[in-house]
Amino acid sequence: MAATTPTAASNLLITKKNLSSLSLISTNKLPTFSPLHTSSRRQLFIVLSASLNSKPTVLVAEKLGEAGINLLKDFANVDCSYNLSPDELCTKISLCDALIVRSGTKVSREVFESSGGRLKVVGRAGVGIDNVDLAAATEHGCLVVNAPTANTIAAAEHGIALLAAMARNVAQADASVKAGKWQRNKYVGVSLVGKTLAVMGFGKVGSEVARRAKGLGMHVIAHDPYAPADRARAIGVELVSFDEALATADFISLHMPLTPATAKILNDETFVKMKKGVRIVNVARGGVIDEDALVRALDAGIVAQAALDVFTVEPPPQDSKLVQHERVTVTPHLGASTMEAQEGVAIEIAEAVVGALKGELASTAVNAPMVPAEVLTELKPFVELAEKLGRLAVQLVSGGSGVKDVKVTYASARAPDDLDTRVLRAMITKGLIEPISSVFVNLVNADFSAKQRGLRISEERILQDGSPESPLDFIQVQVANVESKFASAISETGEIKVEGRVKDGIPHLTRVGSFEVDVSLEGSIILCRQVDQPGMIGKVGSVLGEQNVNVSFMSVGRIAPRKQAVMAIGVDEQPSKETLKKIGDIPAVEEFVFLKL
Ligand SMILES: NC(=O)c1ccc[n+]([C@@H]2O[C@H](COP(=O)([O-])OP(=O)(O)OC[C@H]3O[C@@H](n4cnc5c(N)ncnc54)[C@H](O)[C@@H]3O)[C@@H](O)[C@H]2O)c1
Numbered sequence: 346m347a348a349t350t351p352t353a354a355s356n357l358l359i360t361k362k363n364l365s366s367l368s369l370i371s372t373n374k375l376p377t378f379s380p381l382h383t384s385s386r387r388q389l390f391i392v393l394s395a396s397l398n399s400k401p402t403v404l405v406a407e408k409l410g411e412a413g414i415n416l417l418k419d420f421a422n423v424d425c426s427y428n429l430s431p432d433e434l435c436t437k438i439s440l441c442d443a444l445i446v447r448s449g450t451k452v453s454r455e456v457f458e459s460s461g462g463r464l465k466v467v468g469r470a471g472v473g474i475d476n477v478d479l480a481a482a483t484e485h486g487c488l489v490v491n492a493p494t495a496n497t498i499a500a501a502e503h504g505i506a507l508l509a510a511m512a513r514n515v516a517q518a519d520a521s522v523k524a525g526k527w528q529r530n531k532y533v534g535v536s537l538v539g540k541t542l543a544v545m546g547f548g549k550v551g552s553e554v555a556r557r558a559k560g561l562g563m564h565v566i567a568h569d570p571y572a573p574a575d576r577a578r579a580i581g582v583e584l585v586s587f588d589e590a591l592a593t594a595d596f597i598s599l600h601m602p603l604t605p606a607t608a609k610i611l612n613d614e615t616f617v618k619m620k621k622g623v624r625i626v627n628v629a630r631g632g633v634i635d636e637d638a639l640v641r642a643l644d645a646g647i648v649a650q651a652a653l654d655v656f657t658v659e660p661p662p663q664d665s666k667l668v669q670h671e672r673v674t675v676t677p678h679l680g681a682s683t684m685e686a687q688e689g690v691a692i693e694i695a696e697a698v699v700g701a702l703k704g705e706l707a708s709t710a711v712n713a714p715m716v717p718a719e720v721l722t723e724l725k726p727f728v729e730l731a732e733k734l735g736r737l738a739v740q741l742v743s744g745g746s747g748v749k750d751v752k753v754t755y756a757s758a759r760a761p762d763d764l765d766t767r768v769l770r771a772m773i774t775k776g777l778i779e780p781i782s783s784v785f786v787n788l789v790n791a792d793f794s795a796k797q798r799g800l801r802i803s804e805e806r807i808l809q810d811g812s813p814e815s816p817l818d819f820i821q822v823q824v825a826n827v828e829s830k831f832a833s834a835i836s837e838t839g840e841i842k843v844e845g846r847v848k849d850g851i852p853h854l855t856r857v858g859s860f861e862v863d864v865s866l867e868g869s870i871i872l873c874r875q876v877d878q879p880g881m882i883g884k885v886g887s888v889l890g891e892q893n894v895n896v897s898f899m900s901v902g903r904i905a906p907r908k909q910a911v912m913a914i915g916v917d918e919q920p921s922k923e924t925l926k927k928i929g930d931i932p933a934v935e936e937f938v939f940l941k942l
């Protein structure tokens with residue numbers, strides 16, 4: 346009877362029944378464990394795989410500060426090609442590992458599709474990522490990073506510049522003088538001091554604008570459904586409802602991101618709720634204002650003036666009524682355009698892109714879990730453990746049983762709030778999916794890939810007594826409603842169960858089904874169920890030794906003496922089919938499975 350069932354992951358199942366001849370080999374290899382054997386340990390946060398061997402190529406599609414370009418050049422081939430048409434970008438992208446843009450380049454789904462899987466990182470040299478199709482990036486496993494802090498002050502200063510320039514008609518008066526006129530009465534402005542400014546969006550830029558406006562003697566209120574009231578209070582700003590902000594403000598300054606919820610948030614309906622003669626500044630995104638409605642509100646005298654740095658379509662059409670309106674001051678998206686901000690943004694994005702290309706987890710990732718460096722260092726061995734448990738669990742499923750329901754249990758002495766499991770879940774998902782598919786799973790697309798495959802992953806935390814020094818005691822992965830090619834992997838409750846711990850920084854498999862084992866998760870593993878009797882370790886070890894397969898670790902878990910036992914054997918090399926057959930031929934061996942890590 347044929348004994349092997351090779352799967353997509355080249356696993357081998359040999360059951361005792363299927364074996365014919367028996368041959369015993371003398372023991373010539375003692376089981377050894379080398380905790381220093383780390384050569385097979387893989388980079389944990391691989392965002393890139395192919396480019397690690399050769400210099401990656403970074404396409405810089407918009408002007409970037411020199412310091413950033415130099416940083417990139419130290420690590421990659423840098424192609425600075427500005428003003429590419431969408432077609433040219435799609436053509437070039439298939440040769441690039443990373444792309445860096447500002448707000449002027451649309452990184453559409455077509456760009457990701459055209460990349461043929463090579464594009465691994467998109468760096469947005471700035472804050473707003475509304476020009477990047479994030480869903481498409483995630484589906485293609487492409488990390489998107491931004492530079493969220495370096496241009497904050499520049500944007501806030503530009504907001505204040507527009508506020509003051511608008512109030513004193515600076516742009517209009519300048520144009521008038523240059524046209525040979527001297528209209529001192531026409532350009533009488535309004536004062537800022539004592540006026541109420543409503544900051545809409547109290548994030549990085551909004552709070553800096555608020556701080557500066559207070560310095561100008563303005564009464565500042567803010568609307569932001571997600572901002573903590575104490576942060577606002579700390580700089581003397583009261584958080585109010587949207588309607589209250591509209592009803593009480595003399596000036597409104599917009600600082601929220603463009604999202605489905607904020608698109609055209611200022612529209613015909615909301616303009617009528619404003620104080621007559623309100624003045625509006627927008628350095629956020631053009632799309633948060635219904636621009637036609639703004640023209641109507643200006644003409645109706647509801648809005649006295651507007652100062653706009655951003656537009657729904659950039660550049661706006663030349664004959665735009667809004668841009669040409671005499672009470673509107675415009676700048677061509679200059680919020681981030683200071684020498685200082687552009688150098689800062691360039692360095693911030695170059696470091697993020699190079700880090701991502703090196704396989705490090707970016708702290709400014711937009712479409713992947715952001716894990717602070719110190720947390721990551723602590724979680725690193727558990728991340729490796731998580732992926733390997735996923736790999737083991739899925740390889741234990743017998744062909745034909747679709748994996749749908751996976752339960753992950755994290756046992757820890759830390760309070761749930763102190764343990765961010767997103768990275769661990771992503772790596773378990775990677776382990777579960779990669780051995781049985783051609784999909785490349787990373788932190789970016791793990792949840793998406795699981796959903797695509799109908800894989801439901803539920804998570805449970807067990808709060809343990811003891812010191813919370815280590816983030817986790819053990820991780821358990823259970824696959825429900827499947828059969829196993831290694832019957833002993835099925836627990837008392839009917840699921841495939843594998844459990845692991847980290848010992849001395851090395852991930853270990855510590856339970857299979859109901860059997861306690863202890864094998865370091867390096868190289869590959871043979872699980873073997875046998876009748877517990879003397880000499881078994883030696884017999885299996887000698888079969889492997891004879892074939893020059895190095896055993897790195899061996900452990901035996903048993904129900905009771907002389908009853909059934911499960912032996913877990915770590916091997917550095919992949920044993921041949923003949924070797925595995927010989928193991929199965931050992932009389933006491935009832936079933937065994939070879940699992941690749
Ligand atoms: N003109 C420029 O050159 C320039 C430069 C920098 C930033 N920006 C833009 O400015 C905006 C703010 O940037 P940031 O760095 O301060 O971002 P941020 O994420 O720090 O702040 C955005 C704030 O908006 C809040 N918000 C979300 N939805 C809201 C809603 N419906 N109503 C009110 N507030 C809401 C968020 O809670 C957050 O506090 C972004 O759109 C960014 O793209 C423009």
Ligand SMILES: O=C(O)[C@H](O)COP(=O)(O)O
Nearest residue numbers: 447448470471472473681
């Ligand atoms: O979102 C941003 O960071 C600003 O809008 C700046 O965009 P820019 O990089 O195109 O100047």
